[in-house]
Amino acid sequence: MTIKVKCPEKGPGWYYRLSRFFREHFGGPVYKIPLDAGFSCPNRDGTIGRGGCSYCYNPSFSPHSGAPGRIPLEEQLRRGKRKGKGARYLAYFQSYTNTYAPLEELKTLYDRALAEPDVIGLSVATRPDCVPDAVLHLLENYARKHHLWIEYGLQSAHDLTLERINRGHRFRHFADAVQRTRGRGIYICAHVILGLPGESREMMLQTMEALNICGVDGVKFHHLQVIEHTPLAAQYRCGSLAVFKTAADYIALLCDCLERLSPGIVIHRLAAQVSAPGLLIAPIWPESAGQIAAAVERELKRRGTCQGHAVKDKHACFD
Numbered sequence: 001m002t003i004k005v006k007c008p009e010k011g012p013g014w015y016y017r018l019s020r021f022f023r024e025h026f027g028g029p030v031y032k033i034p035l036d037a038g039f040s041c042p043n044r045d046g047t048i049g050r051g052g053c054s055y056c057y058n059p060s061f062s063p064h065s066g067a068p069g070r071i072p073l074e075e076q077l078r079r080g081k082r083k084g085k086g087a088r089y090l091a092y093f094q095s096y097t098n099t100y101a102p103l104e105e106l107k108t109l110y111d112r113a114l115a116e117p118d119v120i121g122l123s124v125a126t127r128p129d130c131v132p133d134a135v136l137h138l139l140e141n142y143a144r145k146h147h148l149w150i151e152y153g154l155q156s157a158h159d160l161t162l163e164r165i166n167r168g169h170r171f172r173h174f175a176d177a178v179q180r181t182r183g184r185g186i187y188i189c190a191h192v193i194l195g196l197p198g199e200s201r202e203m204m205l206q207t208m209e210a211l212n213i214c215g216v217d218g219v220k221f222h223h224l225q226v227i228e229h230t231p232l233a234a235q236y237r238c239g240s241l242a243v244f245k246t247a248a249d250y251i252a253l254l255c256d257c258l259e260r261l262s263p264g265i266v267i268h269r270l271a272a273q274v275s276a277p278g279l280l281i282a283p284i285w286p287e288s289a290g291q292i293a294a295a296v297e298r299e300l301k302r303r304g305t306c307q308g309h310a311v312k313d314k315h316a317c318f319d
């Protein structure tokens with residue numbers, strides 16, 4: 001059975017933008033300041049795995065990555081405040097695994113960020129297998145006074161794919177983390193990569209259904225990018241990896257995914273972004289993030305659909 005959703009008639013409503021969510025909650029914009037707080041990652045240091053996820057090279061997307069010792073958190077926040085007087089910010093703990101430290105250390109870092117003027121909350125990116133209940137309890141306490149998102153790297157709901165990209169966890173770890181996070185006043189965002197090796201369109205649509213079922217509050221979409229210094233770069237160079245050829249190919253698939261995603265889920269981002277373009281091997285598109293967003297709206301409008309237009313209520317079948 002398919003649930004039909006009444007689609008909005010005006011462009012800004014074709015999908016649920018993060019900017020609209022902030023307007024609804026705070027009456028105006030809120031900006032995220034990406035931070036590198038000096039964390040490491042259990043999928044790199046041998047605790048869970050070595051070598052990291054096959055697509056990951058943090059300096060490609062994190063402006064401060066590699067220099068945490070030289071740039072204190074407070075300075076990173078100050079540099080990130082590029083908007084005018086009265087602007088509000090979330091401290092976005094972005095690089096590596098931002099709950100991978102003793103509780104006291106986490107508390108010190110989160111407190112330092114929240115002590116900065118105009119910082120109204122936190123967004124904490126982490127692995128779904130790196131949030132023991134004690135960490136969730138700590139975040140729950142912050143959520144009582146501050147706006148709080150946790151961003152779980154999922155990438156795909158298919159264990160075969162997770163294994164292929166060396167994520168070091170399974171889908172059930174994500175489902176468990178979401179279930180233990182819900183009800184604590186913490187907003188939950190899932191990161192998904194479209195175009196991962198071996199994934200069909202149908203598999204990516206199943207990931208959307210899995211996110212609906214888990215009950216996440218937000219999704220951040222990335223298209224698969226091949227970055228220097230990653231295992232994917234070697235696969236790409238020897239011809240065993242394909243990427244989206246054009247932005248148009250990606251946009252068509254992204255719209256299919258948005259149609260399958262519950263309309264109440266906030267879209268944090270539509271495509272991957274690199275902050276160090278010299279590290280991007282493929283795909284290299286002329287379109288900016290803004291042009292991709294406009295093209296997504298045009299495509300949904302052309303189809304006469306919107307986010308959630310074709311949400312299915314049956315449970316997907318996973319690996």
Ligand code: SF4
Pocket residue numbers: 041042043044051052053056057095096097127153167
């Ligand atoms: S994507 Fe995240 S979990 Fe994977 S290697 Fe990079 S920092 Fe670690």
